[in-house]
Amino acid sequence: MARPRSRKKNDLPANLYEPRAGYFVYRNPENGKTYTLGRISRGEARDQAIEANRTFEQRAEQRLINRLHAQALGETFSDWLNKYAEVLKRRNLADNTMRQHKWRIKTMEQQFGAEPFVHLLETRHWAEWLDTFTEQDKTRSAIAWRSWLLDCFNAAIAAGWVDRNPIEPIRAPTTIVKRDRLSLEAARAIICVAREQKDQWIARSIELALITAQRREDIASLQFRKRDAASGWVESDSLYVTQQKTGARLAIPLTLAMPEIGMTLGDAIDACRDHIASRWLIHQTNPHGNSPAGSQIWRDTITRRFADMRDEAARRSETPLWRQDKEPPSFHELRSLSLRLHTARHGKDFAQALAGHKDARTTDTYRDIRGSEWVKLSTDVFKTP
Numbered sequence: 001m002a003r004p005r006s007r008k009k010n011d012l013p014a015n016l017y018e019p020r021a022g023y024f025v026y027r028n029p030e031n032g033k034t035y036t037l038g039r040i041s042r043g044e045a046r047d048q049a050i051e052a053n054r055t056f057e058q059r060a061e062q063r064l065i066n067r068l069h070a071q072a073l074g075e076t077f078s079d080w081l082n083k084y085a086e087v088l089k090r091r092n093l094a095d096n097t098m099r100q101h102k103w104r105i106k107t108m109e110q111q112f113g114a115e116p117f118v119h120l121l122e123t124r125h126w127a128e129w130l131d132t133f134t135e136q137d138k139t140r141s142a143i144a145w146r147s148w149l150l151d152c153f154n155a156a157i158a159a160g161w162v163d164r165n166p167i168e169p170i171r172a173p174t175t176i177v178k179r180d181r182l183s184l185e186a187a188r189a190i191i192c193v194a195r196e197q198k199d200q201w202i203a204r205s206i207e208l209a210l211i212t213a214q215r216r217e218d219i220a221s222l223q224f225r226k227r228d229a230a231s232g233w234v235e236s237d238s239l240y241v242t243q244q245k246t247g248a249r250l251a252i253p254l255t256l257a258m259p260e261i262g263m264t265l266g267d268a269i270d271a272c273r274d275h276i277a278s279r280w281l282i283h284q285t286n287p288h289g290n291s292p293a294g295s296q297i298w299r300d301t302i303t304r305r306f307a308d309m310r311d312e313a314a315r316r317s318e319t320p321l322w323r324q325d326k327e328p329p330s331f332h333e334l335r336s337l338s339l340r341l342h343t344a345r346h347g348k349d350f351a352q353a354l355a356g357h358k359d360a361r362t363t364d365t366y367r368d369i370r371g372s373e374w375v376k377l378s379t380d381v382f383k384t385p
Contacts, residue, residue, distance in 0.1 A: 016049035024049075029056055077120055078113035080156055081105050087155050094245055104148050123166045130170065139175040146172055180326035182333035184260055184341070189313040189321060190306070191261060198286060200274070201297055202305045205282045206334065207268045211258045213338035213354050216299045216331050217244050222281040224273075234269055234281075238376075248356030251376050260341060306331040353377055 012018065015027045017034075024037040024045040037045050088101050112120060120126075126149060133142035146167060153165040187210060194203035208219050214232075218241055222232040232241040238251040254266035263271075272281040278294035282302070287293050310328055314321050322328050335355075343351040354377060 011046075013046055013049045014053055016045060018045075026052060029053075075117045075161070076113065077115045077117050078109055080117055080161055081108055081113065081152075083159060083161075084152055084155055087159070094247060096245065101148075104145075108152075117161065121162060121164070121166050123169050126166055127170050130173075134173050139173045142173045143175060146170060178327045179333070180322040180329055182329035182337045183321070184337065186310075186313065186321035186329065187334065187337055188261065189317055190309045193313045193316070194309045197309075199288075199305070200271075200285055201282050202302075202309060204268065204272050205297070205302050206306065206309070206331075207261065207263060207271070208265075208281065209331065209334040210261060210338050211256060211263060211265050211268055212239065212241075212252055213335050213342065213351070214241060215243070215245060215335060216302050220280075220282055220297055220299045220302060223279050224281060225279075227279065239265060239269070243356045246356050248358075250354070250356060252354070253377060256377070258338075258341065303331050350377070 015029050017025050017027065019025060022039050024040060026035045026037055026049055027033070028035070037048060085105055088098065093101070130142045130146055133139070133145065150165065150167040153162065153167055156162045157165060191203060191206055194206055197203065205219055208214070208222070209216070218232055221244070222239070222241070223230050224234055226233040226235055226240070231244060232239070237254050239254065241250045241252065242248070243250070252265060254264065254269065256265045257263070269281065274285060276283060276285055276294045280296045282297045284291050284293050284295045284297060307330070314328070339351045339355055342354060
């Protein structure tokens with residue numbers, strides 16, 4: 001039960017609060033977001049809150065009207081979203097991708113689920129909705145939502161629910177990349193700092209990522225041998241990886257080298273073997289909190305500890321390791337650097353295969369095997385001129 005308001009605040013309209021004397025904030029009753037009104041007179045704060053409450057009340061009445069209209073007009077947007085969820089299930093998407101879809105469907109249900117589907121076919125409606133993200137400097141969110149809605153309505157066309165996609169005319173917002181790329185100089189400096197740490201798994205994770213170009217979740221899941229449900233393991237002369245994001249299946253040779261740090265993939269894996277008994281290549285080398293030695297390192301921990309090493313390397317460096325007008329590179333930038341270095345050494349087709357991306361221009365060596373076989377990578381095919 002909520003705490004009752006003090007007597008002197010009982011005259012405030014719903015959703016208006018006075019956390020400090022003479023300072024007012026308003027809470028959006030639909031999503032809980034608060035808006036600062038600042039230090040204004042009590043009367044003006046009351047007027048603004050009453051006006052805002054009236055708007056939300058009218059909107060609630062309109063949603064009720066829409067539900068009543070929907071019974072006469074046929075399907076609601078919620079009806080289609082339920083069908084769309086079934087379409088997504090048939091695509092056999094990765095778990096994380098499916099979670100993202102479920103979250104977006106839930107968001108659409110909350111905002112537009114009761115609307116008759118035919119009322120949501122106006123391009124202007126969605127253009128204005130997407131603009132709310134760009135106005136808040138959330139361009140990436142606007143891009144992601146546009147892409148999702150485009151697919152949602154394309155699926156509706158394929159299912160015969162509509163005959164046009166209202167999202168197509170909307171241009172994707174342009175975004176300015178804020179994060180800087182990771183340079184080889186910076187990567188070397190970060191590895192030097194990581195190798196000094198008591199927790200050696202930090203250096204091992206960076207080395208493996210730089211050599212293999214795999215994502216942090218795949219690096220964190222690597223095991224020394226094949227087990228049930230394992231997504232990555234060492235066997236014979238290769239490191240086998242089933243990428244969690246794309247499902248791509250790779251067999252990376254242990255001879256794959258990264259001369260820039262003086263290591264092969266086999267060297268990096270051998271460095272993961274220590275006096276601690278563990279199934280995981282990247283594991284706790286010392287007890288930490290509730291995690292005993294040998295336990296798996298989670299991907300968010302990898303991200304945080306990489307940032308620590310990066311910042312320490314920057315403090316030691318006499319010259320900036322990244323552009324000061326950009327955000328510092330994250331662990332994921334190791335993947336980009338790795339692919340750039342492998343492209344220069346082995347060619348773009350090898351880098352394409354190592355990344356786990358499909359491309360129509362790949363050679364017969366890297367054909368589309370539709371996930372039924374392992375893509376066997378061989379550095380012998382690509383000779384440096």
